[in-house]
Amino acid sequence: DETVIDVRNLKTSFFSKKTELPVVDDVSFSVKKGETLAIVGESGSGKSMTSLSIMRLVPAPNGKIVDGEVFFNGKDLVKENKKAMYKVRGNDISMIFQEPMTSLNPVYTIGEQIREQLTYHQNISKREAHQRGIEMLQTVGFSRASEIMGDYPHRLSGGMRQRVMIAMALSNNPKLLIADEPTTALDVTVQAQILDLMRKLSKEYDSSIILITHDLGVVAELAERVVVMYGGQVVEEAPIEDLFDDPLHPYTEGLLQSIPKIDSLQERLVSIPGTVPTPDNLPIGCNFVTRCPYAMEICRQEEPRLGDKDADRRVRCFLHEKGVMSDGQQPRTS
Ligand code: SF4
Numbered sequence: 049d050e051t052v053i054d055v056r057n058l059k060t061s062f063f064s065k066k067t068e069l070p071v072v073d074d075v076s077f078s079v080k081k082g083e084t085l086a087i088v089g090e091s092g093s094g095k096s097m098t099s100l101s102i103m104r105l106v107p108a109p110n111g112k113i114v115d116g117e118v119f120f121n122g123k124d125l126v127k128e129n130k131k132a133m134y135k136v137r138g139n140d141i142s143m144i145f146q147e148p149m150t151s152l153n154p155v156y157t158i159g160e161q162i163r164e165q166l167t168y169h170q171n172i173s174k175r176e177a178h179q180r181g182i183e184m185l186q187t188v189g190f191s192r193a194s195e196i197m198g199d200y201p202h203r204l205s206g207g208m209r210q211r212v213m214i215a216m217a218l219s220n221n222p223k224l225l226i227a228d229e230p231t232t233a234l235d236v237t238v239q240a241q242i243l244d245l246m247r248k249l250s251k252e253y254d255s256s257i258i259l260i261t262h263d264l265g266v267v268a269e270l271a272e273r274v275v276v277m278y279g280g281q282v283v284e285e286a287p288i289e290d291l292f293d294d295p296l297h298p299y300t301e302g303l304l305q306s307i308p309k310i311d312s313l314q315e316r317l318v319s320i321p322g323t324v325p326t327p328d329n330l331p332i333g334c335n336f337v338t339r340c341p342y343a344m345e346i347c348r349q350e351e352p353r354l355g356d357k358d359a360d361r362r363v364r365c366f367l368h369e370k371g372v373m374s375d376g377q378q379p380r381t382s
């Protein structure tokens with residue numbers, strides 16, 4: 049299968065005075081054509097920074113990609129100049145965010161914004177752009193699309209705005225769509241509609257998606273493969289069924305236990321005690337050691353490496369590193 053994007057050993061840090069704080073630390077993964085890859089983790093795990101790094105939108109001047117490559121369309125995006133990246137973001141990689149209000153300009157109508165985007169990136173007239181805009185809005189489920197074109201963003205509900213954003217994101221037929229918490233701000237019914245829509249469109253356009261979310265329920269709906277991040281690092285990667293059936297990393301196990309029940313959506317079954325350490329407060333050894341129920345002595349001294357478990361599974365944990373668990377040694381469940 050054709051690989052659309054190949055991220056290798058990506059490292060992004062924030063610099064303050066003399067300290068370097070890694071927010072993305074040696075992250076690698078790739079996405080194939082038509083595939084949906086989810087990047088999962090709690091807030092602060094580095095998942096959004098990973099996507100911003102790919103798009104070269106790390107907040108300057110303090111944030112900086114310090115290492116690694118992002119191969120896309122035969123080029124390393126890390127080395128591309130600003131102008132080239134502007135083009136990539138408009139044509140080849142699109143992004144949708146959690147709160148579409150921040151990406152839509154409140155003082156322009158939906159139509160003005162869609163037309164502006166289309167005429168900027170494609171060589172078409174205003175009239176054609178208007179027609180395309182209406183079609184796009186119909187594609188994402190608006191029956192009265194021409195009316196929507198004349199509306200200002202605040203006139204629309206959150207779910208409608210997110211559908212507008214999806215329409216705009218897909219308008220240039222991007223090879224890759226990065227969706228960062230696309231349904232988090234929406235209520236449950238609307239969430240389901242948006243997920244349905246994304247599923248339908250990704251099939252129809254055969255587009256690749258990187259889905260960034262803290263919500264494994266959303267992942268189960270949409271993704272084929274999952275990368276779990278913690279403390280800026282990839283701690284596990286697996287096909288979706290394997291991850292749910294047999295999570296290898298203790299953090300993944302914890303996340304799975306904290307999926308809300310269908311009948312009590314606001315309540316977490318079990319939440320992982322503690323919080324994600326901030327980049328300036330990472331523990332020595334394994335980043336997860338402060339919250340891990342299986343932590344061993346070695347976990348407090350050395351950093352586990354991300355190792356291959358199977359052809360399509362990877363995990364970063366001493367429980368799965370050969371030679372670490374000597375005969376008879378059991379993980380302590382402290
Ligand atoms: Fe837990 Fe140790 Fe594995 Fe880290 S390396 S997840 S602390 S068992």
Ligand code: MG
Nearest residue numbers: 091092095096
């Ligand atoms: Mg985030």
